[in-house]
Amino acid sequence: MWRPSHTQSLMSAESSLDLLERARAGDRSALEALVARYLPRLRRWAGGRLPPWARDLADTQDLVQDTVIEAFKRIGHFKPVGDGALQAYLRQAVMNRIRTEIRRLRRRPAASALDTALVDPAPSPPEAAIGSEAMERYERALFRLAQEMRQADRVPAL
Secondary structure: OOOOOHHHHHHHHOOHHHHHHHHHOOOHHHHHHHHHHHHHHHHHHHOOOOOHHHHOOOOHHHHHHHHHHHHHHOHHHOOOOOOOHHHHHHHHHHHHHHHHHHHHHHHOOOOOOOOHHHOOOOOOHHHHHHHHHHHHHHHHHHHHOOHHHOOHHHOOOO
16 A cells, blocks of 8 residues: 655645646656545545445455556646646546446346255266276276285285
């Protein structure tokens, strides 16, 4: 999980628009400061927006983090209109990702337990092959033994 460093804490007083311009110019510390500023807000905002039936398959926190990282990769295409524009942009990206996740999960068939009454008691093909191979090896080894040693009650003591 990503955690802000001391550098990001010092930059908290700087405006998001200033940080955005520096991040676009390639300043990694400005980008980290933006992530540190918006990731916790977006996690709180997104909490509960993913339906409970979908949460076990896609953790909301991970979904938000992945979305923010992807959004910042394309931040060069974002044109801010005001101070709240970046947060609105990121919220919309998270909401779109949640909707995509819900659609994806609805297309999957519902999970159901297997009926144990339908299990075939016969050995599976690999089990049958291994079993027949083992029996053939046993019979070949038995054939190589001398006639008087083929019966278990006649095996001489070692």
